[in-house]
Amino acid sequence: MKNIEVCLTPALLELYGVENKVVVVVDILRATSCMTTGLAHGLKSIIPVASLDECRSLRAKGFVAAAERDGKMADGFDLGNSPFSYMDKSLEGKSVAMTTTNGTQAISKSLKAEQIIIGSFLNKTAVINYLLKQSHDILVLCAGWKGQVNLEDTLFAGALVEGVGKEFASENDSAMTAYTLYQAGKNDLSKFLSSSSHVRRLRKLNIIKDIEFCLQSDIYNVIPVLKKGELVKMELEMESVGLKQN
Ligand code: 3SL
Numbered sequence: 001m002k003n004i005e006v007c008l009t010p011a012l013l014e015l016y017g018v019e020n021k022v023v024v025v026v027d028i029l030r031a032t033s034c035m036t037t038g039l040a041h042g043l044k045s046i047i048p049v050a051s052l053d054e055c056r057s058l059r060a061k062g063f064v065a066a067a068e069r070d071g072k073m074a075d076g077f078d079l080g081n082s083p084f085s086y087m088d089k090s091l092e093g094k095s096v097a098m099t100t101t102n103g104t105q106a107i108s109k110s111l112k113a114e115q116i117i118i119g120s121f122l123n124k125t126a127v128i129n130y131l132l133k134q135s136h137d138i139l140v141l142c143a144g145w146k147g148q149v150n151l152e153d154t155l156f157a158g159a160l161v162e163g164v165g166k167e168f169a170s171e172n173d174s175a176m177t178a179y180t181l182y183q184a185g186k187n188d189l190s191k192f193l194s195s196s197s198h199v200r201r202l203r204k205l206n207i208i209k210d211i212e213f214c215l216q217s218d219i220y221n222v223i224p225v226l227k228k229g230e231l232v233k234m235e236l237e238m239e240s241v242g243l244k245q246n
Contacts, residue, residue: 003137004168006157006175009144010106018113022136024127024160025110026119027143028152029198030081031068031103032224033120033214035231038086038096040122040220045095045230048104058097066098071205074099082210095230102143107226110141118224118231121156121189125218128163130234138168140178151181151196152215155189158182189215 007016026032035046049055052067052074059065059077066079073080081100098104110116114136119127131138140160142153158178161170170176185192190212193199199211223234 001169002135002167004131004140004161004164004170004175005138005172006140006142006154006161006170006178008142008149008154008157008174008178009147010102010109010141011144011147013109013141016139018110018139018141020114020136021139022115022117022131022134023110023113024117024119024131024138024140025103025106025143026140026153026156027100027103027106028120028156028214029202030083030210030214031098031100031143032118033122034066034081034083034086035098035103035118035224036120036122036220036222037083038091039224039231039233040222041087042089042092043086043096044093045232046224047095047097047230048107048226049097049099050105050108052099055097055099063097064091064094066096066100068100070101071201071207082207083213084210102145106141106143113139116226117234119156119160121159121215121217123218123220123222124156124159124163126221126223128160130223131160131164132167138164140175145198150198152189152193152198154178155182155185155192159186 065077067074067077068081079085140157144150161175161179224231225234
């Protein structure tokens with residue numbers, strides 16, 4: 001049987017390894033929700049980079065550049081990390097360079113994977129349906145917060161474990177932990193997460209509507225996939241021509 005494992009934070013990634021796996025990067029609040037939203041609303045691509053410097057140099061080359069640190073938009077960039085800013089019509093057809101505190105770091109650490117895709121509640125069922133067709137093992141990589149575990153990414157990992165459970169087994173307890181947590185929280189994600197660390201952090205910054213938006217399930221039938229360093233919308237044809245799209 002194929003395997004699904006959950007890495008609860010990038011700090012543990014070495015214990016799992018990404019080679020020959022389909023890695024689902026998850027940063028529910030808010031990076032992977034923004035990536036899904038941006039591509040669903042017509043962005044051509046998103047170029048995820050780890051550092052502010054890399055993002056700045058892409059901006060200097062003419063890219064629209066999004067940068068977030070500690071929940072706030074970094075000075076000198078065009079966009080922060082709100083999914084609503086990715087709905088802007090003027091961005092349609094454009095490529096956006098993006099760096100965030102945790103989400104884009106998690107992508108950068110997974111580049112040796114067979115394939116990297118982006119998961120969020122917003123595209124949950126699309127991701128599950130795609131994973132069910134995979135012959136590779138799956139690693140769900142939760143971006144967490146600065147190396148620590150967070151509740152919202154773990155919950156979503158649990159939703160994926162539930163979704164693919166009939167076809168994929170897991171050997172360690174993190175997948176079971178995520179699954180169990182999701183059973184406890186799935187009927188009211190918002191309430192379940194109300195005292196979580198990042199929800200409290202975002203509330204202090206008066207970022208409220210983004211939280212509710214990112215906790216909606218299945219509003220987009222789009223899967224961002226990393227191809228030659230850029231996240232693009234997965235086309236159905238790409239699913240049948242094999243993997244290796246990094
Ligand atoms: O850490 C990240 O990558 C961000 O998603 C954090 S925030 O939601 O923009 O604060």
